[in-house]
Amino acid sequence: MSSNQSSPGGQGSTLPPLTREIDLTPIQRKTARRSVAGSAIGNAIEWFDYGIYGYLAIYVSQLFFTFDGDSDSALPLILTFATFAVSFLVRPLGGVVLGPLGDRIGRQKVLIFTIIMISLSTAAIGLLPSFDSIGFAAPILLILLRMLQGFSAGGEYAGAAIFMSEHAPDDKRGFFGSFLEFGTLAGASAAAILCTTLAFIVGDDGMLEGWWRLPFLLTLPLGLVALWMRRHLSESETFVDDVKEPGEKQTAIGALVSLLKNYPLQVLKLFGFVILINVAFYLVLTYMPTYLSTTLDQSTAESTFSLVIIQLLMMAVIVPFGALSDRIGRKPQLIAASIGFTVFSVPAVMLIQTGSVIAQITGLGILGLFLVMIISTISSTLPALFPTAVRYSGFAIGYNISTAIFGGTAASANTWLIDQTGNVLIPGFYLAGAGLIGLISVLSFKETAGRSLRGNVIPGSDDSKRIAAGEHLVGKINK
Template structure:
């Protein structure tokens, strides 16, 4: 078992790397107006910008199919080093693309290609980082330590909002439209190098090293995907239902909210960015406590609390947000804090659904397929439905529907609190042996 110092470094490497990945999604979400102006000017430009956001998610299942089995065969560390290099490089290059006024249609084409590279790398990043962290964490503290991966996610979103806000205050809206929007994308380069450095300083997870010692990683390479779909289709379906709820809420709140508030309430960009940063910062402060609570109460009670709370309060909070800055901040914060019990526990819950030899692949494939179909498309779907119906409560209804699917999935989920991640599955049953640490 690794010592406490090694575990802390593993947590830091996973969280900082994950923050780099999600920094891009945070920046893109709060920069839709700038992206529209520079790449999709004219009528329907916002929908095209949101479609480009969604497109990167459609590539993620391909990334999961590629990186997942590779991570189960070659190790978590090697794959995570590659994914962070790809993501940081693609985000950095996005900040260098000339706009449509300069190079014409080549500008949006380059934007789409780089977003596809980002989606492909993210297809291996999140499942790999969660698996890596979960396999390092002691069983009784997996919820608490795993929550720091999501702390990194929120930190990436919050940092993106903060940098765009500060840049806008420094150079003004006109400067942001012309060239300032590039600044946060260019910062992804040095952030990626920091994450890469931290990750390469660690050995692979102790659980994976045990698998290597018995030679199972190499011998199962040819049949890993077959075994995954044959033996573990039930946990894959359960996880898919949880991911639908998780990511519809995630991308409706954290990525689409700036577009929604600017379009539906008439708030200016700086006001919206202030709301986003303050609420995301509050969520960051709470998430480790929620993770620790899940180690005591269990993962399922946390999910039930979050899902039911969002179903009950989504519409009231969206009605509240239409009444000005403080009400918008309160409404967004309430929904964000209700979302935390889900977000805080996924890094502990999802990896425990699969045995070591298919854990990376099972997580990456299931997570990314469900996210591609429902999560990354949430901003586009919300905007299209609002345009079609003129109903500003569409995002609330969309989240509520996803949470109902999540409730069904939770009811079929096996409680994973305290379960060991060591060992491989018993082929006849597909069940993990319980080996305490």
């Protein structure tokens, strides 16, 4: 049906103007909900793992990187965050291996592997002896385990986002996709609450004596729950149909070459915007407790309290923001957030630095608002940059290379810059620069709200009834 044909829906139809035909595949509500839950719980565990390392960095630095006995030096903390960055440097390797593998053998199989690897490597950190017990073997083992985390994370987030997006109905992809990032915030919030509560109950001395291990060890039972859920998931019709097409199966190297040859601009666009995503996420939700502890001499419990409040507020609004992007489009929301980071990051950090609890929460709230506007749309926006046959490869490789360079180094770079310059507003300038890069990238995006990956609708919905009547469903946003 062409765009100038009338709808067969009859008089009184409220269909939007027809702009194009799309292929529609019915999906069950139960399948959509199960897919979202299976994707979100793994994502929650991944960010719980990364979160506890960031929140416990002040203790990890003293236990694993105080080589000369001088715990007051900035070096142990810098080395701790450098180890944090190591896992990110390995993520592109995970993306190169696991992304094409997910395009060939299926998203679900790779997601089962990633959740096993993340859970085991994180729990193993909780069993490591300290530097005082086994010397330099302690930080070396810590680095190796962080590398295992990074390799598996290289396939986890991209796979979860794609798995969810391919199961979601087209006109509600922002709504469904926001639950994946709800899992992100839930994991980060759980990490913050657990670490804060532990530090408050046992104190810094108690944490150093062994209580720091508990959050890492809890990953094992959480991983078992996620594994059980993912074993009961099925591949989307979008993926199943595409892998049946002749010539679509490729080796990992072949998929990588095809990706870089045929989709260089898509990879570049994703790379640029992910700079903002990761710098904002890791500075605001992971680095901030350490930043407050070192620049304002706050205790771990005090420095994490404000952040927990902000994360809970973000959880409350992330799904509405995802649904909003289905109505107004992804680009307006992403542009507004990028401008917000560019203009208001430095003033927000100035508020945080006043030391007032109210001002601190206000400053974090400003940054949290712009961040939630972005992350509520990630899993509905970025997978749409690539076709199904290379979607996992494109997302995983582009996302993880950008994350390795800018996300993993954000904390250590800011710690070093503050130590060298004495300027406590460095995080604000860092965020503003990332905001400008993100703005340039998102301006090049095509609007994808309401557009189809292959066209999924839920049986029984208004859209499926329209299809049954012989009508063609089109995107809510017309171009």
